[in-house]
Amino acid sequence: MNKFLLKVLVLVSVNIAVFADAQFRTRNRMDNLEDFDQQAFSWGFYLNGNSLDYRIVLNPRYGARDNQNLVTSKPSYSFGAGLIGKWRLSDYLDLRLEPGLQFAQRQVTFNTQANDIYQNGSLTNPPFFPIALAEKDRVRDIKSTLVDIPVLLEFHGDRWYNSRPYIAGGVNYIVNLQSNSDSEDDNQQQVFRSTTHNFAWSAEMGIQFYFNKFKLTPAVRGTFFMNNEIVADNPTTPPYWTAAVSTLQTRAIMFILKFE
Template sequence: MKHILTFFLALVCLSASQAQFKKDPILNLQNEDKRLLNWGYYLGFNSFDFKFEYRNDLPIVEVETNLGFNVGLIGELRLNEFLDVRFEPGLFYSKRLLTFPSAPMDDQLREVNSTYISFPLLLKMSARRFGNWKPFVIAGGSTAINLGANEASLDDNSSGNFRMKQQVYAYELGFGIDFYLEYFKFSPSIRGVFTLNNELVPDVDPASPWTGNIEAMRTRGIFVNFTFE
C-alpha cells in the first residue's frame, strides 16, 4: 500500500508541473467544465482485501493481496460549477490468496480470482478551479457482478472450490485532482471501496474447517485511477 501511495503522489507532482502550478498560468481548456455532458475513460490498478467476522476465537484466515487492474468508461452530468453526477461502468480484476489455519495442512490454500463488472453512480464535489488544476472528492454507491464467484457450484471447499456470492453492493469514497493540460483533462485519483453485503457462500457442512467459523466476509479495496477526458 505504501508503494501505491508513493506512486500516486509522484504522478500528482509530475502532472502538477505539467499543469503549471504558478500564480498566473496560461489557462488550458477554459470551456471544458461548462458542457452539460462530458465523456472519458479511465485506467488504473487496485489492491483488494477481505474483512472477516468470526463466530469463535479460532485462528483467523490470512489474506495475501496482489495488484489488479481497472479499466472503464465515464459519463458525467454537470449539475453546477461544483457538482457533477458520474456513471463509471468498468471491469476490475483482482487476485487474493487465502490461508485457512483450521483446515488440513495439505489443503489450507485457496486462490480467489475475481473479475468484477462494476456499475458505480457517484457524486463528484469539486473546489473552485485554481489556474490549471482543481481538487475534488467523490462518493457514491455501486453494484457489481463477480464473474468468478462460483455461487451456483454444487462443489464447496471439500472439493477445493471456494464460493462467493455473485452480486456485490458497495459504497465508494475518494479524492483526486483535475489537471487541465493543453489537449485534455487528466485526473489521478485514489478511492476506497467497501462492500456492504456478506459475499461468502458457506460450505454444506456447518462445521467446515474453511467456512464454519466465518460469520461474514466482505471485500474492501483501494483503487488508483487515471482518468482522461
Template sequence: MQIKLHSKLKLLTVLIFVLFIGTNSAFAQINAVKNLPKYDNQKYHFGFLIGFNFADFKITHIPDFATADSIFRVEPLGQSGFNLGIVTNMRLAENWDLRFVPDLQFSQRDLEYTFYVNGSPESTEIKAIESTYLNFPIDLKFKSNRVGNYRAYVTAGVKYGIDMVSQKKVENLDSELVKLERQDYGYSIGVGFDFYLQMFKFSPEIKMFTGLRNLKADDPLIYSTSIDKLNSKTFLLSFTFE
C-alpha cells in the first residue's frame, strides 16, 4: 500500500508541475509575435507522441470474498511505463478537431495477495503483469481561441487496445501466472495546452483512461478465482510534436 501511495504522489507532483509550467508559459506568450500564423487553416496535421503512463487496476472481488479460505486481501499496485505513437489530426471547425493517435503502450500492473497463515493474514505475494498494448484511440478535441502562441483544450474519446503479449491462451502450468483478456476498450478524458513554436506545435497533455471490459480471464487458479472483475485504469502524461 505504501508503494502504491508513493507512486501516485510522484505522479500527482509531476502533473501539477506540468500544469503550472504550462499556465505560466501561456501568460508569457499573450503579447508574443505569432508563430505558424496559418497553421490552424490546414485540414490535416501529422506528428508523433511520446508519453509516460501510470497503469493500474480497479478490482471487484467475488461476492463471498470475505469468507475465502486462504486469501485475506488482493490489492492493485500501479506501475509506470511509456507510450510511443503517431498523431493524425483533422480540423472539423474553428475550435474542433478529430484526432487519431495509435500508439504502443508498454506498461506493468501488479497484484498484491495477502494470504492467511495459521489463521492470520501474514504471507504476501506480488504478481507482476506486463502488457504491451497496441492502442487505437479516437478523440474529439475542443480548443479555446488562440491567444498569442497558446491554446488550452480538452479531449474526450474512446479507445480500443490489443495486448500483444497476452498469455490468455498459454497453458497455465506456472502457478505464478495471472491471465488477462487480450482486448480492452473504454473511454478517456483529457486536458492539455497547444504551444505554437517557430517550426512546430508542441502539446503537453494529461489523459485518464477507464476500461469498460472485464480483463480477468477464466482460470481455475486461486489468483484468478478470488477476483470477479479487473478493469483498466490508466493515466497518461504525453507530449506531441506536430
C-alpha cells in the first residue's frame, strides 16, 4: 500500500508537470497568480511519500565478525502529510515552517549469535548465560510515528512564466511518538528503544508551478538525523543487540507535493 501511494504521487506530479509545460508553450497566455509571492505570509499543506532507513555504525567488538556486519537494516516506504507557513524575506528568500506527521516501519536484523564467545565476560560486558536467538530475538520491526518540524530557508530564482525553481535547506526538530525510550524492558523482552527527541538537517529542491487558483510544488527532500538515536539495553542484557551498535541515525528521502 505504501509503495502504491508513492507511485501515485509520482504519476500525479508528472501529469501535472506535462500539463503545465503545455500551457507554458501557449503564445498568448497570461501569467497566473502574479501577486501571490508578494504576500508577507502565506499558507498551504503538503502530502508526501518517503523512504526511511537507518545509518548504522557498528561496534567493532560486538557488531562485526570476520569482515561481516552482524547488524543490518531494511528500508521502508511510507507516507506523511503536513502544513506550510511561509514568511517572505525578500524577492529571492523565504522562510518556511512545515510541521508534519510521518509514519514509518523499518526492520533491523541482529545476526549476533557469534557474541556467545563473550559469555565469560570482557572489559565491556559482564558474564552472561548464552541464549539461542530465535526469529523474534533477531528481527526487530520498528514502527515510528514522527512529528517533524522543519524550518527551511528557501532560495528561489525568477519566475519563468508560470514556474519557478528553488532550493532550500534547514534544520528539523523531530519527536518519535513510538520511541519506547521510557520503557524498563529492552531487547531481551523484544522491546527496541530509541530517543524521543531528535534533531536533523534537511536539503530540498523543486519547481513551483502557478495555476489559476493555487500553486503546486513537486519537490524532493533529504532529511538526516544528527544525534545518535540508540538507547542502550540494560546493563545485565547480553551483548546481542544495542551493544553491537555504536550509532543509529535515521535518513529519509521524501517526494513531496505542496499545495498553496
